[in-house]
Amino acid sequence: MTPQFTLPGSALRGLGARPFGVYVHVPFCATRCGYCDFNTYTAGELGSAASPASWLEGLRRELDLAAGLLGTPPAADTVFVGGGTPSLLGVDGLAAVLDAVRQAFGLADGAEVTTESNPESTSPEFFAGIRAAGYTRVSLGMQSAAPHVLRVLDRVHTPGRPVTAAVEARAAGFEHVNLDLIYGTPGERDEDLRASLAAVLEAGVDHVSAYALIVEDGTALARRVRRGELPAPDDDVLAARYELLDATLSEAGLHWYEVSNWAASPGARCAHNLGYWRGGDWWGAGPGAHSHVGGVRWWNVKHPARYSAQLAEGGLPVAGHEALTDADRHLERVMLELRLAEGLPLAALDTDGAREARAAADDGLLDRAALGAGRAVLTDRGRLLADAVVRRLAA
Missing domain, CATH: 3.20.20.70 (Aldolase class I)
Structure with missing residues (x-):
């Protein structure tokens, strides 16, 4: 950049x-x-x-x-x-x-x-x-x-x-x-x-x-x-x-x-x-560091010499950036919050995702009691297959 x-x-x-x-x-x-x-x-x-x-x-x-x-x-x-x-x-x-x-x-x-x-x-x-x-x-x-x-x-x-x-x-x-x-x-x-x-x-x-x-x-x-x-x-x-x-x-x-x-x-x-x-904001400083603020993500140049040189010239050392789409942000929310013990609110899922959550509970991957309380929470078995559960809920 x-x-x-x-x-x-x-x-x-x-x-x-x-x-x-x-x-x-x-x-x-x-x-x-x-x-x-x-x-x-x-x-x-x-x-x-x-x-x-x-x-x-x-x-x-x-x-x-x-x-x-x-x-x-x-x-x-x-x-x-x-x-x-x-x-x-x-x-x-x-x-x-x-x-x-x-x-x-x-x-x-x-x-x-x-x-x-x-x-x-x-x-x-x-x-x-x-x-x-x-x-x-x-x-x-x-x-x-x-x-x-x-x-x-x-x-x-x-x-x-x-x-x-x-x-x-x-x-x-x-x-x-x-x-x-x-x-x-x-x-x-x-x-x-x-x-x-x-x-x-x-x-x-x-x-x-x-x-x-x-x-x-x-x-x-x-x-x-x-x-x-x-x-x-x-x-x-x-x-x-x-x-x-x-x-x-x-x-x-x-x-x-x-x-x-x-x-x-x-x-x-x-x-x-x-x-x-949980989807917060952060500034990542230093060579190759990644940042995120309000749905915009960017990353710095990687080599320390180029990093210092670009800053010495008065500019931020940004190598690239992207504005996350609604679909991107939804996928990331499901992917990240589902990894937490507190899980993901079912309200964050669309109709297809909620249906998949119920099916995942039937398969022993999500906690049935938590699902009844409105949250998608991984079971012990679900943690071993977390990436597959994310794909099901976010598809």
Whole structure:
């Protein structure tokens, strides 16, 4: 897009009445994990083309331009710093990121402020520093406690470090700490997942995210699978692992509130992600970040050097945009809200969708009692087939 990117008045109407979040993308990683297709770069890949300093300068400019574009922007209800590896910025870098958000938008009272962190680039001093800077929540990439699984994923942290890091974060005053897991990696056994879950529970965190391994095109993992070095994840195995995860976490008092997320209490749920799932607004800042305001979606240029250069010239680094049609918005609402434990209001469905919802309940995919109360809520079996249920209800 050109530097003259603007939003129509229709998108800006109601701004502030809906949840408003800020996502900041940190594109830097120390090494590249074989399964990852995120917009990330190692120092060797970037060379002298970009640096954390030039990225931060660009970020400040983007946020200032964003505030101007939105007119009177609402204070951010949530901030989420993701990547990449935000913890590579250190305490000072992450404090500067949050200061930039505060200056451009301000923070709502009680705002949730999350940063992702790689366990290997954290310490007790790191957690104390970012807590003092205003961060309220930490998400740590664990993936697995099994060394051979971590090797397949090209993860470089030691198996025990995520648990130690979680304990350090809690000791530094973080009430809300998440651990991320990946299940279904080639070579993973049931006992490996059980060991990972035992480690998660030992850490005492109040939130767990768990995702089935997806072999993304263009990744090193995809090339290994294509060459026959590793088997592709098996759907039946993934389903069984999900059931094991859910049963273990539920028994320990962490209950699902979104298909891939479990929390110990409503207050432990990730408010930023709930904003996505409930159709809120957010500004995504940083290379490759995506944004959404009032039914308009746009995305930034991917390379950090081009990102900084476009901002230095005075324009927003927007690569493309789209105005969602009514059909688009309906599909997204069904797709996202149905993944939540609270489900989707039946009133959001058309006549065909409501008929399909009743049929899905007959098939054991939607909860019959919830349907009688006017909501489409996935059953345990329905969660395993959530994408198929979405297609039925939104067709």
